Amino acid sequence: AQSVTQLDSHVSVSEGTPVLLRCNYSSSYSPSLFWYVQHPNKGLQLLLKYTSAATLVKGINGFEAEFKKSETSFHLTKPSAHMSDAAEYFCVVSDRFAGANNLFFGTGTRLTVIP
Amino acid sequence: KAGVTQTPRYLIKTRGQQVTLSCSPISGHRSVSWYQQTPGQGLQFLFEYFSETQRNKGNFPGRFSGRQFSNSRSEMNVSTLELGDSALYLCASSLAVRVGNTEAFFGQGTRLTVV
Numbered sequence: 001a002q003s004v005t006q007l008d009s010h011v012s013v014s015e016g017t018p019v020l021l022r023c024n025y026s027s028s029y030s031p032s033l034f035w036y037v038q039h040p041n042k043g044l045q046l047l048l049k050y051t052s053a054a055t056l057v058k059g060i061n062g063f064e065a066e067f068k069k070s071e072t073s074f075h076l077t078k079p080s081a082h083m084s085d086a087a088e089y090f091c092v093v094s095d096r097f098a099g100a101n102n103l104f105f106g107t108g109t110r111l112t113v114i115p
Numbered sequence: 116k117a118g119v120t121q122t123p124r125y126l127i128k129t130r131g132q133q134v135t136l137s138c139s140p141i142s143g144h145r146s147v148s149w150y151q152q153t154p155g156q157g158l159q160f161l162f163e164y165f166s167e168t169q170r171n172k173g174n175f176p177g178r179f180s181g182r183q184f185s186n187s188r189s190e191m192n193v194s195t196l197e198l199g200d201s202a203l204y205l206c207a208s209s210l211a212v213r214v215g216n217t218e219a220f221f222g223q224g225t226r227l228t229v230v
Contacts, residue, residue: 036221043119043205044221090158102148102171103207103219105158 002027004091006106014114019063019078021109023091026072033074034092034103035065044090050074061085086113117141119208119222127228133194136225140187140208147189148219149181152203161204164189193227201229 007022025031035047048059055067061084065076074091091106120139128134140147149161160173164183181191187208193200203226207219 034218041223043223044207046218046220049218102160102163102173103150104160105150107157 002031002093002095002104004093004104004106006089006091006109008109009107010110010112012112012114013081015083016080019076019081019085019111021076021089021091021111023065023074023076023106024072025074025091025093027093027095029095032094033065033067034094035059035063035074035076036090036092036105038088038090038108040087047076047089081111081113083113083115086111119206119220121204121206121222121225123225124223125226125228127230128196129230130196130198132196133192134196134227135190135192136204136206136227138189138191138206138208138222140189140206141210141220144208144210144220145187146209147183147187148207148209149189149191150205150207151175152205152224153201158205161191196229198229201227203227 003026005024013019033050036044037047038044047063048057048065050057050067058064063078065074067074088108088110090108092103094103122137146165148163150158152158161175162169162181163171167183178194183189203224205224206222209219
């Protein structure tokens with residue numbers, strides 16, 4: 001079975017300070033992992049994805065995430081927060097070889113950036 | 116190229132009615148998935164179509180149904196609407212046979228309000 005746990009429902013940071021959004025996953029097979037961002041009244045946009053290549057994945061807008069199999073984690077980081085980063089972030093898992101062909105979403109982390 | 120297009124963007128229906136939502140995937144994408152997003156349940160998978168065949172279905176009652184046409188456009192239908200069906204319905208299209216292997220592109224969603 002596949003699932004993700006986003007450890008924080010809400011994270012608040014000051015502009016210019018680092019961002020850390022935590023995600024732990026559970027997967028019976030080799031997982032693909034994604035981070036998506038959702039701005040208000042917008043659809044979901046892919047930030048980055050891990051599909052068994054390099055464990056440190058770089059995404060758009062300065063975000064990156066590290067796949068740690070031993071910790072079953074895929075935390076999202078950014079060195080310096082920008083006001084435009086304020087949004088809802090979703091950690092997502094999909095089993096690449098399982099019969100199911102759908103994405104499993106975490107409950108989301110709302111990022112607030114304080115000026 | 117054009118993104119995933121969902122119509123309509125907003126809908127208001129009364130209990131007991133039925134509704135049809137439409138999704139046009141990115142040109143060339145043959146996989147279309149539907150998700151329901153609510154504040155209480157988060158993002159939940161409804162179903163996935165590939166080449167006009169439903170390949171996977173989430174844990175939703177039979178009132179929720181869908182189909183895919185030969186041009187990959189997809190529709191989902193909800194019959195006998197209930198207040199709890201109020202949600203943002205998101206459609207995602209994907210190029211790969213397996214969504215875990217590539218990016219899923221999301222539309223902006225259809226916000227359904229049942230009164």
